[in-house]
Amino acid sequence: MRGKVLSYDDYTGSGLISGDDGVRYTFTRGSLMGGAREAFPGSQVDFEIADGVATNIYVIAGASLNLSGDKNRIVAALLAFFLGWLGIHKFYLGKTTAGVLMLLGGTIGWITFGIIPFIVGVIAFIEFIIYLVKSDGEFHRDYVAGNKSWF
Numbered sequence: 001m002r003g004k005v006l007s008y009d010d011y012t013g014s015g016l017i018s019g020d021d022g023v024r025y026t027f028t029r030g031s032l033m034g035g036a037r038e039a040f041p042g043s044q045v046d047f048e049i050a051d052g053v054a055t056n057i058y059v060i061a062g063a064s065l066n067l068s069g070d071k072n073r074i075v076a077a078l079l080a081f082f083l084g085w086l087g088i089h090k091f092y093l094g095k096t097t098a099g100v101l102m103l104l105g106g107t108i109g110w111i112t113f114g115i116i117p118f119i120v121g122v123i124a125f126i127e128f129i130i131y132l133v134k135s136d137g138e139f140h141r142d143y144v145a146g147n148k149s150w151f
Contacts, residue, residue, distance in 0.1 A: 003025070003054075004018050005042065017045060019047075027054040071094075073132075075092065077089075079092055084123070085120050089127065102124070105120040106121075
């Protein structure tokens, strides 16, 4: 049967699929097949049903190409590297408060003889490295779906 992942919690390894038959089925990480370690909300899946639980779940090819909800970790990393002192990468990720703090620190922070802009620049560089090191799934979970604004 085909369906769509409604939710998935990587920490508990469980989630919920809405089948094409209109019924919702729970599943666990162990039911993911084909090398998938996570199932992202919105992913189209093909699965079997056993005792009202989804099993043998395959993420349909192409359905998870945009895992980050239109937020790409490489774009965020490049923004952090080139414009991080202005907090542009934070605005890109939808973290407005953090973006405003970095923007203020990077612009009017110069009245502190460059101390605050230097700190903001170091933070942006650290985030640049973190964004590059994380997998697409971890990036999506932490910075797009999650509420993580810093590091």
